[in-house]
Amino acid sequence: MNYFEIFDIPVQLKVDKADLPKKYFELSRKFHPDFYVNTTPSEQNRALEITANLNKAFKTFQSPDDTIKYVLQLKGLLEEEEKYQLPPDFLMEVLEINEKLMDAGDSNETKLNLQSAIDNLQSEIYEPVKKTVEHYQDGVTSEKELLQVKEYYYKKKYLHRIQQQLNGMS
Numbered sequence: 001m002n003y004f005e006i007f008d009i010p011v012q013l014k015v016d017k018a019d020l021p022k023k024y025f026e027l028s029r030k031f032h033p034d035f036y037v038n039t040t041p042s043e044q045n046r047a048l049e050i051t052a053n054l055n056k057a058f059k060t061f062q063s064p065d066d067t068i069k070y071v072l073q074l075k076g077l078l079e080e081e082e083k084y085q086l087p088p089d090f091l092m093e094v095l096e097i098n099e100k101l102m103d104a105g106d107s108n109e110t111k112l113n114l115q116s117a118i119d120n121l122q123s124e125i126y127e128p129v130k131k132t133v134e135h136y137q138d139g140v141t142s143e144k145e146l147l148q149v150k151e152y153y154y155k156k157k158y159l160h161r162i163q164q165q166l167n168g169m170s
Helices: 001-009 019-031 042-061 063-072 088-103 108-134 143-169
Strands: none
Touching: 001 042, 001 063, 019 042, 042 063, 063 143, 088 108, 088 143, 108 143
């Protein structure tokens, strides 16, 4: 049973978090292991397994990046520890930002400029996949579109690392 099946929602790249907590607590109560102490060992194990997966699913759905990663893995398009080759032009942009980051020192103006560059690049890489991410339909969205989302996912990971470095300088 995948995470979407547990929550009884369609597979999607962008989960609406509005009803998620309510559904999470409802399912947590329903499958809480304490309610299965007087049942068979297999029913107890099933409740434990569902509860564990429910917790993982809820955590995954809280993060847009983790949700994208999960769907790509579900579709067999992303593997753990995969060595993904990003386009050279993107890597050059990231390298330039990294160099500026190393030279930034304590300059708030430089940090603001770097933040702006990161934000602009983030918007730039999201634009081509925005429609796919926001309107994904299982069985309708093509593999080609999902592979574009995969590239976006890896680019975003790069930017996230730079963002963490910049935040660490503050």
